[in-house]
Amino acid sequence: MQLNQQPLITDKGKRINQKDKKRKWSVEPYMYLIPAIGIFFMFTYWPFLRTIYRSMFLTDNRGIEKVFIGLKNYTDLMTSESFMNSLLVTAQYVMIVLVIGMGFGFLTAVLCNKTFPGLRFFSTVYAMPMAIASSGIAMVFGIMLNQNIGAVNQLLGTNINWLADPKWALLSVAVLTGWLNSGINFLYFSAGMSNIHGSLYESASVDGANGWNQFLYITLPGLKHISFYVIVVNIIGAFQSFGQIRILTSGGPGQSTNVIVHDIYRNAFQNFRFGLASAESVILFIIISILTVLMFRTQRKET
Numbered sequence: 466m467q468l469n470q471q472p473l474i475t476d477k478g479k480r481i482n483q484k485d486k487k488r489k490w491s492v493e494p495y496m497y498l499i500p501a502i503g504i505f506f507m508f509t510y511w512p513f514l515r516t517i518y519r520s521m522f523l524t525d526n527r528g529i530e531k532v533f534i535g536l537k538n539y540t541d542l543m544t545s546e547s548f549m550n551s552l553l554v555t556a557q558y559v560m561i562v563l564v565i566g567m568g569f570g571f572l573t574a575v576l577c578n579k580t581f582p583g584l585r586f587f588s589t590v591y592a593m594p595m596a597i598a599s600s601g602i603a604m605v606f607g608i609m610l611n612q613n614i615g616a617v618n619q620l621l622g623t624n625i626n627w628l629a630d631p632k633w634a635l636l637s638v639a640v641l642t643g644w645l646n647s648g649i650n651f652l653y654f655s656a657g658m659s660n661i662h663g664s665l666y667e668s669a670s671v672d673g674a675n676g677w678n679q680f681l682y683i684t685l686p687g688l689k690h691i692s693f694y695v696i697v698v699n700i701i702g703a704f705q706s707f708g709q710i711r712i713l714t715s716g717g718p719g720q721s722t723n724v725i726v727h728d729i730y731r732n733a734f735q736n737f738r739f740g741l742a743s744a745e746s747v748i749l750f751i752i753i754s755i756l757t758v759l760m761f762r763t764q765r766k767e768t
Contacts, residue, residue, distance in 0.1 A: 513750075520743035528739040538744035547720065548728065548745070555704065555724040558639050562703040565643025567695060570650025575684075577651075578658050588655070595648030603709040606641050610713075631721040634714050638722055641713075642706050650695055657691035658684065693764050697757060704753055725749050 520538055522530035542548045573591040577584060594602075609616045610627040618624060627637045661683065669679045707726045710716065716723035716731060723731070725745060733742035 516743045516746050519740055520747050522740050524737075524739040526737040528733075528737075530740075534740075538741050539748070541741065542744055542748065547723075550720050551723050551725050551728045554635065554720065554722065558635060558642075558706070558722075558724050559700060559703040561636065561639035562643045562646065562706070563696065563699050565640055566646030566650055566699050566703075567692075569644065569647040570695075571654050573647065573651045574654035574658060575680075577655060588651075591651045592648045594645045595652070597645065597648075599642075599645055599706075599708040600712055602645065603641065603712040606637075606709075607713050610637055628713055629718050631718050634718060634721050638710055638713055641709055642703065645709075646699055646702060650699070653691055653695050654688065657688045661687040693760070697760055700756060700760075701753055704749065 519528070519530055521533060521535055523532040523534055524530055577588050577591065607628065608614070610618075612618060612624065612626040612629075615627070617627065625633060627633045665683050665687075666679055669683060674682070705726060706724065707730065710722055710724060710727050711730070714722040716727045726749070729742045729745045729749070732738045732745065
C-alpha cells in the first residue's frame with residue numbers, strides 16, 4: 466500500500482519562499498513610472514508649491530520674491546472689497562453655467578434618446594460645442610451680441626448692449642460658457658441613458674406607467690451617479706473659466722464679470738502683484754477642494 470507523501474516544508478524553506486516573494490515585488494516596475502511622475506511633479510506639484518511659497522512674499526515686476534510678509538497677502542484679500550466682489554460674481558457665474566450647461570445637455574440627451582430619422586446628425590450637432598475652442602466662439606459671440614449689428618438684437622427686436630451693460634454682461638458670458646459645456650454634458654447623459662436597461666421601461670409600460678412616470682422613476686434615478694459626476698466637472702470647469710471672459714468683457718463693465726481667475730490674471734500680469742495673485746490661486750484651490758469634498762460626502766450619505 467502506497468502512501469501519498471507530501472514534501473516537508475521546513476522553516477528554512479518557508480523563509481526562502483518568503484524571500485522569493487519579496488524579490489518579486491522589485492523596484493523595477495516603479496522605475497517605469499519615474500518619467501511620468503517626474504513630468505507630473507514638474508508641471509503640476511512644483512508650480513503649486515511655488516505658488517504657495519510666492520503667496521507669502523512681496524515680489525518685483527518679474528515675479529521674483531523679495532520681502533517675506535507671511536500671510537499678509539491673504540489678510541489683504543479677505544479685507545479687499547474687490548476680492549469679495551470677485552467671489553460673489555464667481556458664485557453667480559458658476560450657478561448660471563451649471564444650470565444652463567446641465568439643462569441644455571440633459572434636454573438634448575433626452576431628445577436623442579428616442580429613435581427618429583436623422584438621429585446621428587442631430588447627435589453630432591448637439592455634441593459640437595465640445596469641439597469648439599472658447600476663444601474662437603467668444604469672438605463669434607461678441608459679434609452676435611453687438612448692439613448695432615448683432616444677430617441677437619435683430620432677432621429679439623431689442624437694443625441692448627449685452628456686453629457693456631452690467632445687468633447683462635455676466636449673464637451673456639455665462640450663457641456662452643454653459644452652451645460650450647452642454648456638448649460634453651450631452652455625451653455624459655447620453656451614455657448614462659444608454660446604460661438603463663430597456664426591460665425596465667417595458668415592465669413599467671405593462672404595469673400602466675405613462676411616459677412621465679417612466680422618466681420620473683426610471684430615467685432620473687438611473688442617471689443619479691452620472692449627474693453627480695457632471696455637476697462636479699461643471700463646477701470645477703466654471704471656476705476655471707477665463708478665455709471667453711477675457712475676450713468678451715475683460716472683467717467689465719466695472720467689476721461685473723471679474724471672476725476669480727480673471728482677477729488673478731489682472732493682479733499678476735497687469736498690476737504685477739504676483740504674491741497677491743498667488744494667494745488668490747491658493748484660495749481658489751481651497752474653495753474648489755472644499756466644494757468637491759462636500760459633494761462627495763453628500764453623495765456617500767445618499768447612497
